Amino acid sequence: MFVGRRSELAMMQRRYRRHGYECVVLYGRRRVGKTALIREFIRDKAAIFFTGMETTAQENLDSFSQCIYDFQGGHGTAPVYPDFQAAFDAVTGLAETRKLVLVIDEFPYLAKSYPGISSLLQVQIDHVWKDRDIYLILCGSSMSFMEKQVLGHQSPLFGRRTAQLKLQPFTIFEAQEFFPDMEPEKLAVLYGLTGGIPLYLGQMSRDATIDEDVMENFLDPMAYLFEEPSNLLKQEVREPATYNAIIQAVATGSTKVSQIATKTGLEASACVVYLKNLIGLGIIKKEYPFGESHSRKSHSRKSIYLLKDSLFRFWYRFIPTHYSQIQNGMAEVAWQRIKPHLPDFMGQVFEDICLQWLWRENADGRLPFVFDDAGRWWGGDPRTHKQTELDIVAGNVEGERLFGECKWRNELVDQDVLELLLYRGGLFQASRKEYMIFAKRGFSERCLREAAGNEHIHLVTFAQMMHR
Incomplete structure (x- = not known):
């Protein structure tokens, strides 16, 4: 079962509907679902899917040759191309009469076995594929390699991508x-x-x-x-x-x-x-x-x-x-x-979940104001000369601020949490201040009464966050 990744799939599909050359660079940590996303994308498309291996250049060429042969409907062991240039020429020929997706998964392994592959791809793109209906996907788990050797200014492939996608873990x-x-x-x-x-x-x-x-x-x-x-x-x-x-x-x-x-x-x-x-x-x-x-x-x-x-x-x-x-x-x-x-472990997890919820609501315009950035805050309190912190602060260039507190505990959140949040919000100068408390279970009657009299205080339960 394939779930999630709607925006990523939509972006890849939009690129596919265009005529001409496309190159999507897709990367992210291991196990994050890059290959599953690609396979879902190519499910109904003419595609050659090749996975680079941590082996020799010759074995990678053998595997690439087999992938091309299988795409053509071949049976058994494929004849091996003399070099990668010949293999790329074969791909070009296959794209003459149809739109073709070429996936090179685990590109860093291929590049490690054959360091000249990036320069070879650069020449192929510049002189041949830019005029073809070819959709190239370069995928890798080594984020440092992908960012420096594929997307970086010093890479032969710099400027050849038409889109890049750093795949993140799922949100809640x-x-x-x-x-x-x-x-x-x-x-x-x-x-x-x-x-x-x-x-x-x-x-x-x-x-x-x-x-x-x-x-x-x-x-x-x-x-x-x-x-x-x-x-x-x-x-x-x-x-x-x-x-x-x-x-x-x-x-x-x-x-x-x-x-x-x-x-x-x-x-x-x-x-x-x-x-x-x-x-x-x-x-x-x-x-x-x-x-x-x-x-x-x-x-x-x-x-x-x-x-x-x-x-x-x-x-x-x-x-x-x-x-x-x-x-x-x-x-x-x-x-x-x-x-x-x-x-205690779930405390930080819940903070992350609350930030995800805030960004989602922010994108949909359902918050008191649209913020530009959000994160945690910590620093000195000049009134007590002690260190203090806030679970969430969000704000924009207009000086509007939202202060949040996240409580993952079984008991109801009481008035003291709200009073402390209001106090800490006083450490900031802002053109507008909104206060939000996120609770695992809910809020005490005292807390609800105090919040009811102030339109700038917002109480949100975890159940409300997960219901849409």
């Missing part, structure tokens, strides 16, 4: 299409555990409890997700042990370079390099308080590092410390020790 609303009848709170937990990665969501059971899903998918040594994060890391980096240490340091609360260096025993300068690579892989993000200007960000001491991928956040926070128990069949014991910390 796309995940809901996976499990349309699932109770929203359970869906939110599964979304947090999987990071919104379609392949991982597919491992979860519609009928199992959260306890069963966690024990079957994370706390069983034979389960697919038990070693998935560390296996992914081994595919992407040369020093997985060092990267493991850095990710675990961040997962357990070290957010500054100095803290990470102390926790891992590395030099701070070395940590910065490793962190930059992890940002490129989409595992870690560098975050600044809302409102930091672009010119100040590079010099800001307020920046922190967080795990962007919530699957990694869950795995590195809980699995390594219970590894021996899990390996020895003590999944139940491990889970009973992890489970009390799940609400």
